[in-house]
Amino acid sequence: MGEHERPVVAYLGPEASYTHQAALSTFPNKETTTLSPRTTIADVFSAVQNRSAHRGVVPFENSSNGSVVFTLDLIANLHGMHPDVLVCGEAYVAVKHCLLGHAAGIPSTQKEGEVRIDPQFTNPLAIPKSDLSRVKKLYSHPQAWGQCKAFLATYLKGVPRHDVDSTSRAAEIVAADKTGESAALSSLAAADVFGLDVLAESINDRKGNTTRFLVIRHASSPPLPSPSLSLPTPNPPTPWKSLITFTLNHTAPGSLAQCLSAFSSHGLSLTSINTRPSGVENWHYVFFVECGGRKEDGEGEGDVNRALGELGGVARTWRWLGSWESRL
Numbered sequence: 391m392g393e394h395e396r397p398v399v400a401y402l403g404p405e406a407s408y409t410h411q412a413a414l415s416t417f418p419n420k421e422t423t424t425l426s427p428r429t430t431i432a433d434v435f436s437a438v439q440n441r442s443a444h445r446g447v448v449p450f451e452n453s454s455n456g457s458v459v460f461t462l463d464l465i466a467n468l469h470g471m472h473p474d475v476l477v478c479g480e481a482y483v484a485v486k487h488c489l490l491g492h493a494a495g496i497p498s499t500q501k502e503g504e505v506r507i508d509p510q511f512t513n514p515l516a517i518p519k520s521d522l523s524r525v526k527k528l529y530s531h532p533q534a535w536g537q538c539k540a541f542l543a544t545y546l547k548g549v550p551r552h553d554v555d556s557t558s559r560a561a562e563i564v565a566a567d568k569t570g571e572s573a574a575l576s577s578l579a580a581a582d583v584f585g586l587d588v589l590a591e592s593i594n595d596r597k598g599n600t601t602r603f604l605v606i607r608h609a610s611s612p613p614l615p616s617p618s619l620s621l622p623t624p625n626p627p628t629p630w631k632s633l634i635t636f637t638l639n640h641t642a643p644g645s646l647a648q649c650l651s652a653f654s655s656h657g658l659s660l661t662s663i664n665t666r667p668s669g670v671e672n673w674h675y676v677f678f679v680e681c682g683g684r685k686e687d688g689e690g691e692g693d694v695n696r697a698l699g700e701l702g703g704v705a706r707t708w709r710w711l712g713s714w715e716s717r718l
């Protein structure tokens with residue numbers, strides 16, 4: 391990127407994805423930033439790794455459905471393609487999924503209380519606005535199915551589901567299928583952008599359904615962008631978070647407990663812990679830990695550096711993957 395070019399922020403597109411909403415809320419200034427859609431989460435990581443983008447925005451975890459495993463694997467660099475990508479921010483977006491498609495012009499005759507609810511699930515919060523009997527194919531990002539279980543089990547039981555790269559890509563595919571047999575789990579914004587009808591609104595199981603997104607940078611790019619590029623720092627300043635991965639010495643009893651106590655012995659509280667298969671040996675894992683606090687620049691400075699020093703003595707391998715201001 392040339393010195394005077396506008397910084398590019400790559401996000402999981404196309405336009406009207408939830409990740410686009412997260413990118414817009416983090417980088418609201420159109421004059422100073424160019425938002426650039428990418429096809430897959432891996433493409434966003436590659437754009438940051440090869441420095442064709444200054445920042446990237448990717449989905450990380452959902453309040454009702456848990457982690458986005460694609461992102462965990464990429465951030466841990468399990469495939470060796472993104473060794474220099476670090477986290478430098480987060481954003482939370484309220485996710486209200488809609489069923490988008492081509493309305494047949496027949497209003498739904500279904501009334502609340504009339505449908506047979508699958509006893510395995512809670513009652514769906516939404517009822518369809520249109521007749522869904524001609525929907526034969528569903529498209530969405532794999533994260534979305536698990537957030538809309540009750541609606542799907544009640545109104546679209548057995549309809550085949552197709553995983554695609556994002557919820558807005560799902561809307562784009564459905565817009566191209568003029569038979570009217572396809573529908574997408576996607577956002578209200580995507581209905582507008584792709585000219586689709588809203589067949590049902592707010593079909594997620596839980597009212598407060600929220601997704602957390604990460605902002606990523608190249609290790610050589612300064613962690614704090616110029617103030618014109620993103621949101622101003624709140625006053626008083628918010629707390630920081632750090633992300634660390636580590637692997638264990640499997641033969642040493644108590645190895646995991648020792649790794650975790652590296653954080654508590656320096657007064658750092660852990661806010662989340664995740665694991666993914668290491669990809670090296672069966673039943674060996676990469677642990678992802680988020681703790682409060684910020685890694686200071688000087689080695690040995692601050693609690694996070696001191697905890698990492700102790701972790702280095704007990705873990706098989708470890709990596710610090712970034713510190714950023716909490717947006718919670």
Ligand SMILES: O=C(O)C(=O)Cc1ccccc1
Nearest residue numbers: 407408409531533556557601
């Ligand atoms: O950003 C999107 O649209 C995605 O496809 C990822 C996603 C999926 C489900 C909820 C939030 C984000």
